[in-house]
Structure formats: structure tokens, C-alpha cells
Amino acid sequence: MKKLLKSFKTEIHPTPEQKIRIHKTIGTCRYVYNFYLCHNKALYDKGEKFMTGKSFSIWLNNEYIPDNPDKAWIKEVYSKAVKRSIEDGCIAFTRFFKHQSDFPKFKKKGKSDVKMYFVRNNPKDCVCERHRLKIPALGWVRIKEKGYIPTTKDGYVIKSGTVSIKADRYYVSVLVELPDNKTADHSNEGIGIDLGLKDFATVSNGKTYKNINKSAKLKKLEKQLIREQRSLSRKYENSQKGESTQRANIQKQKLKVQKLHHRIDNIRTDYINKTIAEIVKTKPSYITIEDLNVKGMMKNRHLSKAVASQKFYEFRIKLQAKCNENGIELRVADRWYPSSKTCHYCKNIRKDLKLSDRIFKCACGYIEDRDLNAALNLRDAMTYEVA
Ligand SMILES: [Zn+2]
Secondary structure (H helix, E strand, C coil), X not given: CCCCEEEEEEEEECCHHXXXXXXXXXXXXXXHHHHHHHHHHHHXXXXXXXXXXXXXXXXXXXXXXXXXXXXXXXXXXXXXXXXXXXXXXXXXXXXXXXXXXCCCCCCCCCCCCCCEEEXXXXXXXXXXXXXXXXXXCCEEEEECCCCCCCCHHHCCEEEEEEXXXXXXXXXXXXXXXXXXXXXXXXXXXXXXXXXXXXXXXXXXXXXXXXCHHHCHHHHHHHXXXXXXXXXXXXXXXXHHCCCCCCHHHHHHHHHHHHHHHHHHHHHHHHHXXXXXXXXXXXXXXXXXXXXXXXXXXXXXXXXXXXXXXXXXXXXXXXXXXXXXXXCCEEXXXXXXXXXXXXCCCCCCECCCCCCCCCEEECCCXXXXXXXXXXXXXXXXXXXXXXX
């Protein structure tokens, strides 16, 4: 059975030395790519036979560089990357010969997208940990988004990758082989998840996850927190008025407030983790969520506290990580996709749907819970980005 390969791209934070090396390698790759094009153009003009990438590589290393010592710097960078740029040139020529594209263009500095290719040659190459990735010829490079690329420890193998630069930022893109056990069951259909304030999550398979902030336990803790915070500020005020509240007392109260904060936060995080684990366990072939405009929602005075306490952003990041780990495609529907306002049955859009309408009723006779209707539309969304 052919193993499933998936690609992951993320920003990296190379050291100054690594940056120099990346620039030098990419510069050399561009030079050699252009040289290969130029060389073949000259052969073509003379009516001679086209030189394949493979023969050019051999000629370059065994004849040209030894004959031209001033070009020895070509060999100072990672040779696999240079070889790859010649192969890219060869592919461009092949397309041209097959009339699939124009004559290959020269790569211009700063304008063309030249990347530093790398490949795993032995088990020590391309090892990936949560926060760093070992790239041949560069060594350990820090990853910005920790845990985004599946780790070697979990059985994933990075076959190859590229390093690229865009607007002074550095990115790595890797091709990862998924272990067999993570790709075995893909027969299940996809699901859509509607996130909200009434219920935390409504899944297209009918399951809903309540808004935990509405539970008696959290309500009680929130009330307790407000009480303790008031007591703390009272103690502050009193001490400023010169009353005999002792510093130790204030410190103690402060700690009490912090502990409560932590406890509430932990409950919310646990709930997110539990929800994600349960959803992923159903092994859907894909999951579609909305591109929640959390920032926009936070600007709304009436919603901001409720939105913050739901931790949607944390949910999204963790869901993405779990999906990556399990080979589930995470789809993010366009922000403007009217998942709530579209009738799942006849696709008619109800522009007048209010936030208070909890039941979706369509002129076609379709009646459904508002959030479930949205989740079903998300599941069937045709325009989305794969996260
Ligand atoms: Zn309808």
C-alpha cells in the first residue's frame, strides 16, 4: 500500500548564521538554475542536443568547476539543493518541449521564488521535535508554531522539504509520511462544527457540546471569583486609608484570587481538550469549521466576555494539531459563507434571520435547530481552505 504523504508549511526562526547559509544556498541555486537554462539555450542556438539535468550535474561537478576554480563556491553549499534546482530546470524544459508552457524563464533575484530543497538521507536527518526541526546543512532550526509539524517521536517521517524566504520571514515546508495506523480508517464521512455562544459546539452528526460557562459549577466559581476580587480591592482601599490591614493579608487574598482564576481556566481548557478528543475519535475524513472572526467579536462589548471565556482560538489551534496528528483534513469555510442563514434543504438564504431565532424555518417547509442547520451547511461547504 502506498503511504499517505501530507505537506505542512510553517514559519521558522533561524539563527543569524543559519540565515546567511539559507541566503547563500538559495543564491547559488538561482545561479545554477539560470546557468543550466543559459547552457541549454546556447546548445540549442548551435543546433546541438539538449542536455538533461542529470548530465548537466555531472558535467558541472566533474568538468566545469574543476576547470573554473573561481566557481568553486558553487560547491560550498548543500549539494542536494543545487542538484534539485537543476532538476527543476529540466522539468521546466520538459514542459516546454511538451508545449505545456513557455520557454523556461530566468530566475530574478528577489522576484522569483527560489527555495532551498532538502531531503532525508539517513535517520538522523529531518528529525522533528515539538519546537524544532533538524534540516540538513542547517542543523536544528526553531519552529514558530510549536507542535504544528507532526513529530518523529510519534512515528512520522519527514521525507523532504524546502526552506523559503518571503518578506524577510523564513518558512519551511515539509512532506510528511503518515504512519499506517493513522491513515487506516478514512471511510467515515466528514463533519461540520458550528461554534457558538448558546452551545459551545454543534456537530453535524447531531451531537452538541454545551457552553460550559453556563454550568452551575462554573457560575458558582465565577461568582466566588467576583466576591474574592471585591474583598481584595476592599483590603487595598483600607490599607491606603491607613487602616490596619496587614500586607500579608492582602498577599493572601491576592493568591486566593489567582488560584480561582487558574481553577476556572483549567476547567475551560479541560473541556476543550475533552471535546476535541471526542470529536476526533469518531474518525471523520474531514472536519469543517467556520473562520471565526474572534477579533471582531471581541470588539463587541456585549459579546467580548462570553467569547473570551469560550476560548475559541485555543479550540481552533488544538483541533488543528489533533487533526494533523490523525490525518484528518481540517477545512476552514470562508468567513462570509452564510452557514447559519442558508437552508440546508433548498439552499435558499434567509437574509432576515436574527441571532435570536433559535429555530431555522424556511419557506420550503424545512425546520431545524439553527446551529445544527449551520453545522450541516459547514459539512457540505464547497469553498474552504485546508488549514
Ligand atoms: Zn429551504
